[in-house]
Amino acid sequence: MLRQALLAASRSVGARRIVNTAPFGRDVVRRFIAGETIDDARRVTEELTAEGLLVSLDVLGEDVQGARQAARTTAQYVELLEGLGAAGLGTRAEVSLKLTAVGQPVDDALALENARLVCSAARSASTTVTVDLEGFSTVRSTLLTVQELRRDFPETGAVVQSYLRRAEEVCAELAFEGSRVRLCKGAYAAPESVAFTDRAEVDKSFVRCMKVLMAGKGYPMLATHDPRLIDIAGALAVLNGRDADTFEYQMLYGIRPQEQLRLAGQGSQVRVYVAYGAEWYAYFMRRLAERPSNLGFLLRSVATRA
Structure with a gap:
């Protein structure tokens, strides 16, 4: 409730x-x-990477109402990436991209065109893009767009939400060599016909998805703060003979920062999801x-x- x-x-x-x-x-x-400006994002990125952490930056600006607004958000991503490249942060910080911020509510083709621009800027900055998954109604469109992006930018990351009933199946489809996949629980409302509504069921689905990804040939990015799930992830890494640099943990900025440092101190790859921008309310x-x-x-x- x-x-x-x-x-x-x-x-x-x-x-x-x-x-x-x-x-x-x-x-x-x-x-x-992190704040509302690119300078805020860069400052936080420098602080986190100095502590041995990785970063994924999200420019907050979802659900654009037209092509001009989508173009502005795209330009913000390009400017951010150019700054990361100039500062030499590309090897430690990537960006997370919501397609609703670059035109998906207007037209899928527009979102794909703008996402290509962001991916190109990321490659120039020696980094990558992960395309966020949002509300359940956009899942199919988003995964198809990621598939198209990967034709030219195979390093583009995909996202799977474990609260969706098809999550395990999608993980199996994405667990191929070179495929970067972020697994998260999901924070959008969805009907029971397509999503688990019980927290325990969502957690069980997360574990099933982890098993598929960790046994696969891709690069799993496990987004959770749950100590139990983190322990299971570690056990799965041992079971599947995975080195520390073949997968990563992901956590939100401001949530369990000491745990982030503890895991990184043990040699694990830990990426902090850092959001910034004026349109912060819905994300918060x-x-x-x-x-x-x-x-x-x-x-x-x-x-x-x-």
């Missing part, structure tokens, strides 16, 4: 206004969001929905500022 309420709030103009104007709002958001609320215990942090902040 709480998760559904938070997802509903992510679409509420009134709730957004409250978070934007509340005295505590921006202080809380800074725990999860979905992060709370994905891990409702984060709501306690917000409530404690309200109490101390009141």
Whole structure:
């Protein structure tokens, strides 16, 4: 119930206004969001990579309303990537791209064209792009776009959400040599006919998907903060004879930072998902929905500022 309420709030103009104007709002958001500018993103990237971590940067600007807005977001990605390349950060930081930010709501062909521009800029910066998976209604379109991108940019990463009932099947299709696949639980609302709604079932699906990816020939990117799932991932790496550089853990910026450093200190590849930009509200609320215990942090902040 709480998760559904938070997802509903992510679409509420009134709730957004409250978070934007509340005295505590921006202080809380800074725990999860790097800032609003490219300079903010670069600063956080430099801090994290100096600690031995990898980074995936997300320019927040989903659900564009037209081709011009999609072009602006695309240009922001290109500018970000040019900066990463110039700073020599391309080997440590990639970008995560939401197709809804570069034209998918307008036209799939437009999103593909803009995504190609981002992938080309990433290659010039010696880095890669992972195409995020979003709401269940866009899954097929997004995976088809990734397939097209991989014709020219085979290093492009795909995403699978374990809360979707077909997740294990999709993982099997993507677990081939050279295929980069991020596995996450998923933070979007979906009907029970296509998605697991029970948390335990989502976790079980995550484990089944990990087994497929870790036994495959691709490069798994395991996005979870759950200690149990992290332990299982480590065991699967041993079982399948995987070296530390053949897969990675991924965690959100601001969530379990000490665990990120602990894993990296053990020699694991750990990538931190860092979002930035003015359009941070929907992302922030979905992060709370994905891990409702984060709501306690917000409530404690309200109490101390009141």
